[in-house]
Amino acid sequence: xxxxxxxxxxxxxxTPTPASNPTLTPTSPSTPTPVSVPLxxxxxDGVQAKPRHGESVARRAGRALRRVFASSAAAETEALTxxxxxxxxxVTTGRQLAVSSIRGGAGKSTVAALLALTYAHYRSDPVxxxxxxxxxxxxxxxxxxxxxxxxxxxxxxxxxxxxxxxxLTGYLLPFTGGGWLLPGSQGAIGTRLDLDTYRTVMxxxxxHFATTVVDCETLPAEVARTALVTTQARVLVTPATVxxxxxxxxxxxxxxxxxxxxxxxxxxxxxxxxxxxxxxxxKAVEHLGTGGAAVxxxxxxxxxxxxxxxxTELLGERTRxxxxxxxxxxxxxxxxxxxxxxxxx
Numbered sequence: 054x055x056x057x058x059x060x061x062x063x064x065x066x067x068t069p070t071p072a073s074n075p076t077l078t079p080t081s082p083s084t085p086t087p088v089s090v091p092l093x094x095x096x097x098d099g100v101q102a103k104p105r106h107g108e109s110v111a112r113r114a115g116r117a118l119r120r121v122f123a124s125s126a127a128a129e130t131e132a133l134t135x136x137x138x139x140x141x142x143x144v145t146t147g148r149q150l151a152v153s154s155i156r157g158g159a160g161k162s163t164v165a166a167l168l169a170l171t172y173a174h175y176r177s178d179p180v181x182x183x184x185x186x187x188x189x190x191x192x193x194x195x196x197x198x199x200x201x202x203x204x205x206x207x208x209x210x211x212x213x214x215x216x217x218x219x220x221l222t223g224y225l226l227p228f229t230g231g232g233w234l235l236p237g238s239q240g241a242i243g244t245r246l247d248l249d250t251y252r253t254v255m256x257x258x259x260x261h262f263a264t265t266v267v268d269c270e271t272l273p274a275e276v277a278r279t280a281l282v283t284t285q286a287r288v289l290v291t292p293a294t295v296x297x298x299x300x301x302x303x304x305x306x307x308x309x310x311x312x313x314x315x316x317x318x319x320x321x322x323x324x325x326x327x328x329x330x331x332x333x334x335x336k337a338v339e340h341l342g343t344g345g346a347a348v349x350x351x352x353x354x355x356x357x358x359x360x361x362x363x364x365t366e367l368l369g370e371r372t373r374x375x376x377x378x379x380x381x382x383x384x385x386x387x388x389x390x391x392x393x394x395x396x397x398x
Contacts, residue, residue, distance in 0.1 A: 139381035166195035173230030187237030286387035317345035
């Protein structure tokens with residue numbers, strides 16, 4: 054997901070850069086060392102089809118022709134440059150961003166992975182993705198992990214105030230772009246993440262990571278509700294259907310009732326999970342945007358729809374642009390006192 058023009062890397066006086074050795078596995082004498090578990094068992098190797106490009110050859114060819122004979126390329130480059138600057142804006146304390154939805158299958162783990170990959174690409178300071186949806190969550194798959202060892206529950210038992218980021222990265226998994234992943238479990242059915250564990254992990258890691266993307270359980274799970282009201286920005290993912298819009302509207306009304314300051318730091322993602330759109334996006338945006346929340350569409354993408362690891366080079370161009378706009382909007386709302394006004398994309 055390269056930026057459209059060369060952008061100077063920013064440096065932030067937050068914490069040291071993570072160590073480059075991802076194989077370090079520090080242990081505590083009182084804590085059993087977990088055994089690595091493959092995400093995909095050997096008998097299922099090869100089941101995943103070969104990844105496809107997010108856009109068809111015909112669509113890519115048509116886009117190339119339009120760029121030759123139209124002036125849209127310059128406008129797209131300018132918009133992406135503005136988005137990049139918003140994504141890269143400095144932070145003085147860690148920004149934690151919660152991603153949730155009202156139902157399974159909405160695409161929240163996909164959106165969380167897109168955000169984590171985008172921040173890791175554009176930002177020069179440490180980026181962390183936390184899976185707070187431990188029961189058969191898909192964030193490790195989406196971020197290309199091949200096996201899982203330490204989970205959030207394991208880390209909560211050993212993390213301490215004297216630990217450096219170079220200590221912590223031994224318990225984390227690296228992903229593309231230089232980011233780090235903390236899985237929620239080893240894929241066991243019935244695994245839960247209790248509220249105390251979540252709070253311990255998030256409080257301990259905040260000072261080490263400039264940006265943390267949290268893939269929450271679906272609402273109204275307790276940890277998801279807590280994440281929505283304790284993070285600096287929140288993302289609600291809804292399928293681009295009438296039912297999805299109605300359910301998400303109810304969540305926004307609940308959030309507005311909890312605290313009126315939550316909605317201006319909220320971004321709703323209208324996720325198109327099929328090539329044929331079933332709603333009027335303009336009307337959906339008007340319906341969900343009341344109260345200060347931003348509403349952004351995420352177009353259908355064949356690569357994302359197929360599942361598996363997200364490879365940014367295979368994303369459709371519209372998807373890459375939408376991911377950059379989304380990351381910019383979320384960061385702007387997590388940092389700015391006037392969300393969405395300083396960096397329009």
